[in-house]
Amino acid sequence: MDENTPDSRTGKIAAHIKKLREEAGYTSHESFAYDHEINRMQYWRLEKGANMRLSSLYRILDIHKLTLEEFAKGAGI
Numbered sequence: 001m002d003e004n005t006p007d008s009r010t011g012k013i014a015a016h017i018k019k020l021r022e023e024a025g026y027t028s029h030e031s032f033a034y035d036h037e038i039n040r041m042q043y044w045r046l047e048k049g050a051n052m053r054l055s056s057l058y059r060i061l062d063i064h065k066l067t068l069e070e071f072a073k074g075a076g077i
Contacts, residue, residue: 009077013057014049016075020064021047036063 018029026032033043038059045051046060061071 010049010052012075012077013052014047016071017057017060018047020060020066020074024064 021029021032024032026035029044029047030040032038033040042051042056046056057071058068061068064071066074
């Protein structure tokens with residue numbers, strides 16, 4: 001796989017981040033980002049699977065009180 005080929009795992013991670021937000025009662029990525037002091041564009045990119053850094057993922061896990069293992073299992077990766 002080259003760097004321009006999307007990885008299906010990234011899509012699963014992004015979809016799970018969005019699902020967790022919705023399960024937390026947020027209909028808008030902007031309100032979630034605001035309430036948790038995350039740059040709204042950065043958070044939007046996470047939900048789209050773009051420019052994803054581990055440090056950003058770890059912050060989301062901390063907000064939802066999940067381990068990396070729990071998150072991966074829920075995301076199906």
